Amino acid sequence: xxxxxxxxxxxxxxxxxxPTVKVATDEPITINLNVNIxxxxxxxVEKQLDDLFKDSEIF
Numbered sequence: 001x002x003x004x005x006x007x008x009x010x011x012x013x014x015x016x017x018x019p020t021v022k023v024a025t026d027e028p029i030t031i032n033l034n035v036n037i038x039x040x041x042x043x044x045v046e047k048q049l050d051d052l053f054k055d056s057e058i059f
Contacts, residue, residue, distance in 0.1 A: 023029075
């Protein structure tokens, strides 16, 4: 009985010593996402130029 009681107390003592991490800051956490939309813009311009050259009799 004493042995099981001491094991329980040891387990509780070890569990009480687990480290915790807390972030204490006044500033909100921001995530900066740099999204490159250059490709999309080039595709739109390319489609417009293709349509323009299709209608033109020069090329």
